Amino acid sequence: MLATERHGRILEHVQKKKTVTVAELSRLLDVSEVTVRKDLIKLEQEGLLSRVHGGASVAHFLPLERSFTEKQGERVEEKARIARQALAHIQPGDTLILGAGTTTMELAKLLGQIPDLTIVTNAVNIAMELNSHGAHHVILIGGEMRAKSFALVGPVAEDNLKKLSVSKCFIGADGIHEHDGLSTLSLAEGKANRIMMERSRKVYVLADHTKFGETHFSSFADLSDVDRIVTDRLDEQTLATFRELGVKIELAEGQEDKE
CATH class of the missing domain: 1.10.10.10 (Winged helix-like DNA-binding domain superfamily/Winged helix DNA-binding domain)
Known part of the structure; x- marks a missing residue:
């Protein structure tokens, strides 16, 4: 191991x-x-x-942010299952935004299976992965690159995102809380994520079960701003809590909250 x-x-x-x-x-x-x-x-x-x-x-204090490389080796199979489940929501001809993160990277690896996609991303590593497929129109926005996540953020990134409009957005989150909504460890990434959501007609959050019940430094969206959360598994109590709030949860095992 x-x-x-x-x-x-x-x-x-x-x-x-x-x-x-x-x-x-x-x-x-x-x-x-x-x-x-x-x-x-x-x-x-x-x-x-x-x-x-x-x-x-x-820990009795806020966690320090770890790098993409450090997180990439954690819960590998769970992230792969989430990505495969999310792939079912993408059709040929779609315009997409992919946010930075290890689970969205797993989705990027699968997108070569679907033709004629236009994909916007603020993650340098995800743009490189998509470009290697040779099958898509890939748009990498400008901005200041964060060493931890390879995400492009800041005023330039935000201005570029505001000029675009896509059909679907796929983003991650460090925390998903029933009251505090979606959060991340980086204020700059949180702001970029918020704009991505605003410029998309449908918003999908890809996050494994460990992110639920967590709140981190920068809250960037309410649960009501999300069309669907795709995760690997949830206990019945957590699933019931989010169901009562009207949040659509899709489990990678194929169980879907349809209420």
Whole structure:
């Protein structure tokens, strides 16, 4: 198991249990306690958890933003399933916006299957992936590139986005909360995401289950601004909460909230 995969499983387990022991994580991951302690040190340095005697607990402060490369190895299969589910909402001839992120990158990898697309993106790495297909009209907006996510942001990016209009927008989020809506760790990316949504007739949010119930630094949209959220899985209580709010949730396993 790669270190990035271990880190993702550790964070999921800590979020679920609130406090865990080194021995417990060692058994869960089938690695030595020495390896677990090294992982916990790194995750604490990144602001993602707090180490306590003999284990770790949820962090009592805002997490530090991790890079695209660091996040790319986490929940790989879940992101791939979400992307495959989202692909069903795209038809030949569509005009799209793809926001930055690891799950939207997974969708970009699949778009070579659909011809005659016009795709706008603010992510340099996603534009390169789309261009490699040789099948689409790809528009990479200008702006200041963020090293963490390869996203183009700032006044130039915002002005360019405001001049465009597309049929569908696919974006990610660091947090999806029943009261606080959609949020991200970057104020600049949040502003760009907001404009992408405003310039699209339909908005799809692609996010794995760990993003639900989370609120981060920059809230950029209400749940009512979203046409559909595509995720890998949700527990019944969370699904019921969002259903009561009128949010359409589509699960990658094929279960869809149709109420």
